C-alpha cells in the first residue's frame with residue numbers, strides 16, 4: 001500500500017473514501033482532469049515557481065521515485081546547514097512528506113546549532129485549516145528527523161504574503177486525522193462512498209457514483225447526511241426504495257429522527273423513485289416589479305470579473321442580455337452601473353449564490369460609491385430549493401437547473417473555465433455565450449419559482 005502523504009492529510013476532512021481510494025484504489029479508473037482543473041493546477045505550479053525563484057535554494061537530487069535516496073539527500077542538505085531546501089523529502093514508517101519549503105532557523109537540534117521549519121506555497125487568498133494540517137504533518141516528520149519540534153509553520157499565499165502559525169494548537173486535530181487514516185490503511189475497502197458536494201470536483205466519481213446507484217444508496221436522497229444514513233440503516237432502511245415506502249411516524253419511533261425531517265426525506269425518496277421533482281404547497285411570492293437577472297463570470301485567481309451581464313425583458317417582451325467585459329479592475333463597477341442604467345426602473349435583481357452580492361459589495365465599497373444594491377438583490381437559491389422535493393441531492397445551482405428545468409447546466413461550458421476563454425482567439429465569444437445561457441437559466445428558474453401550479457400539489 002502507498003505511504004500516507006500530506007495529500008491524504010489534506011483530503012481527509014473532505015472525504016475519507018477519497019483517501020481510501022488514493023491509498024489502495026486503481027488510479028487508472030479516475031476521470032481525466034477537466035481543462036479548468038488543469039488551469040488551476042498549472043497556475044499553482046507557476047505561482048510556486050515564481051516564489052521560489054528568488055530564494056536561491058536547491059532541491060535534493062535523487063533518482064525519480066526513489067524516496068529513500070531523496071530523504072538521504074535531504075538530510076545531508078539539512079546537516080550541512082543550507083539556508084533552505086525546496087521539495088525536501090521526509091520519510092517515516094508508512095509516511096512520506098514532500099515539503100515545498102524547509103527553512104533554516106537558529107536554535108540547536110540533532111542537525112547542529114540550527115534547525116528547520118516547514119513552509120508550503122498555496123495559491124489561495126486565505127489560510128485554510130486543511131492547509132495547516134498538511135504543514136503540521138510535515139513538521140511532525142521533520143521533528144523526528146532533527147529531534148526538535150519546530151515552533152511554527154508557515155504558508156505563502158497567492159499575494160506572496162507569509163502567514164505563520166503555531167503548531168501546538170493543531171496537534172490534537174492532526175492526531176485525529178492520522179488515526180483515521182491509520183484505520184483506512186487497515187481496511188481501505190471498508191469505507192463506503194457518500195454522495196456529497198465534493199463529488200462533482202472529485203476524480204474518483206466514476207468509481208463511486210455507479211456504486212452508489214447500484215446500491216440505491218440513501219445518500220442519493222436529497223437532504224441525507226451520513227449520520228441520518230447510519231440511523232436509518234440501523235433501523236433496517238438501507239435503500240432509497242425502502243425509504244420511499246416507509247411511514248414517517250413508525251420510522252420516527254424506531255430511529256428517534258424527528259418526524260418532520262423524516263417526512264421530508266421520505267418525500268425526497270419518492271421524488272427520486274419517480275425521477276422528477278414533486279412540487280410543494282407554498283404561498284406565492286409577491287413581487288410587483290418586472291425582474292432582471294444578474295450573472296458575473298470571474299477569475300478567482302486574479303480576483304477579476306471577466307464578464308458581467310444583466311438579462312431582462314424589454315417592452316416588447318423579448319429577453320435581452322446586456323453584457324460587458326471590463327478590461328481592468330477599475331472598470332468593473334462603472335461598467336456594472338452602466339448595464340443597470342440600460343435596464344429600466346428599479347427592478348429586483350435576481351441572482352444565484354453569493355458571487356453577485358459579494359461583487360457588488362466589494363466594488364461599491366472599494367470605489368466609495370455605495371449603496372451597493374443590497375435591497376434589490378434577491379438570491380434564488382433557497383427560494384427555488386424550497387419549491388419541491390428533489391429527485392437527487394441539490395448542492396447548488398447546477399442541480400436545480402438539471403432537475404427543475406431538465407437541462408444540462410454546463411451546456412455552454414463550466415463557469416470555472418471562464419479564465420481559459422477570456423482572451424481566446426479560437427472561441428472569442430465563449431464568455432458571452434456562457435453568460436447568456438446562465439441568464440436564461442436564471443430567468444427560467446425564476447419562472448419555476450413563481451409557477452402558480454406549485455400551489456395545487458402537496
Ligand code: SF4
Nearest residue numbers: 015018193199202208
Ligand atoms: S466521488 Fe465523492 S464519495 Fe467518492 S471519493 Fe470522491 S468525494 Fe468521496
